[in-house]
Amino acid sequence: MARPRKPLLSRDRIVAAALALIDAEGLAALSTRRLAAELGVSGPSLYNHFATKEAILDAAADTVIGNVDVSMFGDGRHDWRAALLEWARSYRAALTAHPNIVPFLAVGPGLRPAGLRMADAVFGGMVEAGWPPAQATRIGALMRYFVTGSALGTFAGGFVGDPAAYDPADYPHLGQAHRLADHREQVDAAAFETGLRALVDGLALQFR
């Protein structure tokens, strides 16, 4: 096939396919060949739209962050505590929708446009609410730590469903740990909510 009448590819289609592939098979499964095959196209064609594979990943990561709702900052209908709670939940939901890209997204430079827009909104919202700028910066940072950490690693998933795996001689307190394996999502979601509330409550103690 030579040049088709209509372009077969577009940046959006490539990013969507990359995200789907990463979701289905993990970060390591994303190769330019695999991705091109998924799009019904030959490998090198991707380079007409992105300079490198890294650029594709950056675009995919930014798409994920773009799904985070930041409309609660500075709309006058939320106090800073409510805004922080809502934003954190939206942030976590955006990441857990594509968990396999989180390691890339969390390590990367974070200079991507959607990430900056999010940082800008959070910082602006906190300052407007009365936080000193230095504290507003820290709040943005620490919330990022907590949300990315919770989206990255399932805690409950670290335990297997086999009671025999936890010899009381080695792990005296883990006698019931095998039960966690059956409720991974619930355990992780509950831990996130507990931590989120503690964080916001604890910050409120520092306000002013």
Place this chain on the structure above:
Amino acid sequence: MARPRKPLLSRDRIVAAALALIDAEGLAALSTRRLAAELGVSGPSLYNHFATKEAILDAAADTVIGNVDVSMFGDGRHDWRAALLEWARSYRAALTAHPNIVPFLAVGPGLRPAGLRMADAVFGGMVEAGWPPAQATRIGALMRYFVTGSALGTFAGGFVGDPAAYDPADYPHLGQAHRLADHREQVDAAAFETGLRALVDGLALQFR
């Protein structure tokens, strides 16, 4: 060279070299060939000590977690708040000593022995302090989220030192963001401390 009098390799030497290589050049730089070269040995020799490359990474990750101090749990000299604060700081220090392995360590199953010993100690310490088991589990989980998240991603590092990078039209509140690039460690460390205190203070409000 045939079989040497004394083994040239050992699991410990391999793990130490792997960690050094990951520290110096990142996770992606760890290949069996590179690692073997670093040890003055030929590639396949590693397979006499580890079945797969993954097993080497698991051992390296477990070594890092093994450096976390958990002695403050259940020693009678710490209340739960002080124990949590001390543990979290030791945990973060262990991870930031080897930041490049954190993505692997945080995603992985966490079934490794040192990780289980740590989970066991934290859970036991919280239950002993009077927390209900379900809450003790959540505390272990949410602290893991926060610490791994903070060790994984530098927040401040996501900003470049060039003021022109933050056009006020796009990011109305990031006018001073370029200053963060100069103090990455301090900003990240301060955000961690602020979040840690908020977490523990917030949890105290939920106690009983």
Place this chain on the structure above:
DNA sequence: GTCTATAAGTGGATAGAC
């Protein structure tokens, strides 16, 4: 703007000699 062909290289892992 997609194709074919291919460069130029890396990866993990195995077989069998010593």
Place this chain on the structure above:
DNA sequence: GTCTATCCACTTATAGAC
């Protein structure tokens, strides 16, 4: 227990035809 030799799948990216 380390070696050499080797397999083979797979990688990102480029050159040039159409």
